[in-house]
Amino acid sequence: MKLDHKSRLYGMISMTFMAAALLVSSGASAQGNFDGVELSIEPVAGNVHMVQRPGGGGNIGVQIGPDGVLLVDSLFEPLADKLVAAVRQVSEEDIRFLINTHIHIDHVGGNRSLAERGVLIFAHDNTRVRFFEEMSRFPRAGGTFVPQQPEAARPLITFNDTMSFHLNGEEVRAFLAPPAHTDGDVFVYFSESDVLHLGDVYRTTSYPIIDVYNGGTLQGTIAALDLAIEIAGPDTKIIPGHGLDVVKRDALVAFRDMIVDIQGKVLAMIRDGKKLEEVMAAQPTSAYDAQWTNDPGWGPDDFLPVVYYQLGGSGRLLDR
Ligand SMILES: [Zn+2]
Known part of the structure; x- marks a missing residue:
């Protein structure tokens, strides 16, 4: 039983290293090509x-x-x-x-x-x-x-x-x-x-x-x-x-108020027992998406899980 557990653990660790190695290369390229940047x-x-x-x-x-x-x-x-x-x-x-x-x-x-x-x-x-x-x-x-x-x-x-x-x-x-x-x-x-x-x-x-x-x-x-x-x-x-x-x-006041509004909506859904998928399907950021999704790497699909787990929604962010 112990051995099984250990080998599973080692398997997980080596998977993690492999994933990390892959991400290093993609992370390096994600820094972008700076030729011609003025x-x-x-x-x-x-x-x-x-x-x-x-x-x-x-x-x-x-x-x-x-x-x-x-x-x-x-x-x-x-x-x-x-x-x-x-x-x-x-x-x-x-x-x-x-x-x-x-x-x-x-x-x-x-x-x-x-x-x-x-x-x-x-x-x-x-x-x-x-x-x-x-x-x-x-x-x-x-x-x-x-x-x-x-x-x-x-x-x-x-x-x-x-x-x-x-x-x-x-x-x-x-x-x-x-x-x-x-x-x-x-x-x-x-x-x-x-x-x-x-x-x-x-x-x-x-x-x-x-x-x-x-x-x-x-x-x-x-x-x-x-x-x-x-x-x-x-x-x-x-x-x-x-x-x-x-x-x-x-502008800071509006930005803060937007976050507080989304927080309130997500918190209410967590209190209703909603899962992350249900929260995301309800699109609690929809009123703001047009203004605040102009950075290609960080839209509601990235932001909402963080809000959900930070507010104590079920599951753990690092496991997703
Ligand atoms: Zn930064």
């Missing part, structure tokens, strides 16, 4: 600019001034030279500091290249820990594995709550948000420029991507948005992690 740099407010990818695939915060350049996130590694070239369009000063908002490869991929240029990298403690995992996990397609970043990409300086840079005539405050997209989500607020970078907790293109493999939660997503809404004034410019539009506080 980055642009746009003014946001005050000292702050934003480097954008076509289609809104990741927004890099860029604070410039006589004290040097501070970046928020570093895109994918193959884009690092283009990122630096985009920054050079608005500043000749040294790029001195980089804050990673979270672990995902499209936000930390340029770290090594920037570190080699002498840039000091900062992140939350929880984000640095993720650099030590054998492979990095990505929330789409049921938790795709991608190769881990090299040692040289790791943040050199970490913090456990909040830290401030006093740079270019303003305080730049980086602080941990509730566990929303991941458990290392950092918001960055530029006090005089009145700009707030929210990383991937907020994107204009899709439902919130709650990466449960890296500590993201539904309750944390709502709490993090509440926090951003509390910090932002009516004229604060908000940089989303993805999406081409800089938004204001009212």
